[in-house]
Amino acid sequence: MKCYELVKHIEKWAPKGVAWQKDNVGLQVGSLNNELKKIVLALELTTKVLDEAILNDANFIFTHHPFIFTPIKKLNFDDDDNSILIQKLIKHDITLYSAHTNLDFANNGVSFSLANQLGLTNIKFLSNLKSTKKKIVVFVPKNNFDEVSEALYSSGAGIIGNYSKCSFSLEGEGTFLGDEKTNPSVGTKEKFESVEEIRLEVIVDEWNLGKAISEMIKAHPYEEPAFDVYSIENENTNFGIGTIGDLPHKMKQDEFFIYLKEKLNLNNFRYCDGKSELISRVALCGGSGSELLSTAMNKEADVFVTGDIKYHAFHEAWNKIILIDAGHFETEIFVLDEMKKFIENILTANKSESKICIVEKRTNPVKFFKK
Secondary structure, eight states: OBHHHHHHHHHHHSOGGGSOTTOOOEEEESOTTSBOOEEEEESSOOHHHHHHHHHTTOOEEEESSOSOOSOOOOOOTTTOHHHHHHHHHHHTTOEEEEOOHHHHSBTTSHHHHHHHHTTOEEEEEEEEEESOEEEEEEEEEGGGHHHHHHHHHHTTOSOBTTBOSOOEEEEEEEEEOOOTTOOOSSSOTTSOEEEEEEEEEEEEEGGGHHHHHHHHHHHOOSSSOOEEEEEEOOEEEEEEEEEEEEEEEEEEHHHHHHHHHHHTTOSOOEEEOOSOSEEEEEEEEEEEOGGGHHHHHHTTOSEEEEESOOHHHHHHHTTTSEEEEOOHHHHHTTHHHHHHHHHHHHHHHTTOOOEEEEOOSOOOOOOOOOO
């Protein structure tokens, strides 16, 4: 199995197009044409992670945090740590690939993994992404409807939530008059024609729009297919940020704190008091998600757990919602377990003998002082 075949599956789950515009997701270093041998998963690339990968003869490293964020101006292999890591990756022919905010925004991505670790039920996105959909409307001869619609579906169009092949169709009549240079598949050139057609409507993610149109045109019998593309402002039910769900049972604050500490293997965490005596509904965002505080409150969560919270955010939440800073690393690490299961299923389906493991070395630089 080649690296690009694995990446194709990853990007179907977490498309690069859904990532924040300035995020550098995807291939970082290496070749996607290499044959997969062993895969190492980590939140970020460090010297210890790379050394462990080399020791285990791995040739593909997946990280959540991209290694390259800004343009590289020079490669100094003598004393620049990042340059030295790139040199070692190339020397050992290791491919480095990252899925960052696209994995944050994906269904069953970072925040869903955190919610599952806490045993939440009725899990949904805390906030769905907006304005990432387009609608394609194409007019198809009745006899070619199935062929054109299947071409659109196979390109990734027609997906709404957990449903695929979603469309709307309406019968009507199309007219045309081809000049002497045309070669119509229906009717005769230089003759006014009317044809029974079907108006077919499907939605598609904007990053898949070009592919969907291309496949539709290939399948369409007309020399010049008539189609329209509309921008739509609906929330994207397939992608979002954060999660919200229900605890297995209501808990008092101290009980929930112990539960959270055990489930997330926390040494410590920061918090402020909310207004609820009993905790039932929990909002989460892996990594840094304090900008979702007002959303969590509006959706009547009793507690909001995330990382990297600033002092003023605690003031905003004080006596309104229990706000917990559980740490950036601590709220993201569980997505590696989900990624491991995902890749294992792909390897099994493709009868690949490649192995996969989560890095053993700790990549979190943050420690808690204990006297």
